[in-house]
Amino acid sequence: MPLIPEEPQIHESAQGPRATPASGRTAPTPRPVPGPRPAAPSRPGRPGPLRPTPPAQRTPRDAAPAKPGPSGPTAPAAAASPQIQLIPASAEGALDAAEEAVDLLLDSGRAPGEVLVLTTGAQHPWAEHELSFGEASYWAQHDAGDDVFYADAAVASRAATRPVVVVAVNGGPASAAATALPLAHARAGALLIVCGDPQQINSVLGAGV
Numbered sequence: 001m002p003l004i005p006e007e008p009q010i011h012e013s014a015q016g017p018r019a020t021p022a023s024g025r026t027a028p029t030p031r032p033v034p035g036p037r038p039a040a041p042s043r044p045g046r047p048g049p050l051r052p053t054p055p056a057q058r059t060p061r062d063a064a065p066a067k068p069g070p071s072g073p074t075a076p077a078a079a080a081s082p083q084i085q086l087i088p089a090s091a092e093g094a095l096d097a098a099e100e101a102v103d104l105l106l107d108s109g110r111a112p113g114e115v116l117v118l119t120t121g122a123q124h125p126w127a128e129h130e131l132s133f134g135e136a137s138y139w140a141q142h143d144a145g146d147d148v149f150y151a152d153a154a155v156a157s158r159a160a161t162r163p164v165v166v167v168a169v170n171g172g173p174a175s176a177a178a179t180a181l182p183l184a185h186a187r188a189g190a191l192l193i194v195c196g197d198p199q200q201i202n203s204v205l206g207a208g209v
Contacts, residue, residue: 087196098193102166112146116187118151118180119168
């Protein structure tokens with residue numbers, strides 16, 4: 001006859017002692033301390049929490065150049081010198097050469113008021129005609145600045161600066177060209193055209209114009 005094993009009996013003492021407070025009530029079992037909670041996953045379609053991005057480091061090439069501080073009085077920038085063009089001509093043909101130069105300037109798009117013509121010898125016929133009405137009327141046309149203006153080189157200091165100055169070295173005293181060319185150079189904003197004897201003109205231009 002087979003033996004049936006007896007079921008082990010579990011005694012209360014095997015479960016360990018129970019903490020019994022003085023009042024005789026059973027103390028509740030301590031609950032585990034919760035650890036750090038994991039971050040909630042981001043929802044689909046929405047970016048996760050944004051972290052501030054540190055500012056990018058600028059290299060010396062990306063950095064804007066520093067503006068120099070004032071180190072003293074600043075000298076004014078020197079004005080650009082006008083281009084000089086020489087048209088060989090005799091004293092008798094200098095005025096005609098100047099007229100042809102003016103025609104070419106106007107044909108190339110220059111406005112009449114941008115051109116000043118100076119003569120070292122005889123006056124241009126237009127100037128003689130306008131001066132017959134008096135100097136006030138003559139210089140009023142200069143001040144208007146809407147047409148080519150012809151003047152004697154002796155009064156060039158009174159003329160205002162224009163983009164183009166044409167000088168006809170058509171005679172006059174020996175010192176006329178030496179006086180007229182520096183004044184014409186100072187009045188020319190972009191271009192100075194000199195019609196006359198190349199040797200005489202070069203000697204004046206090389207002397208300090």
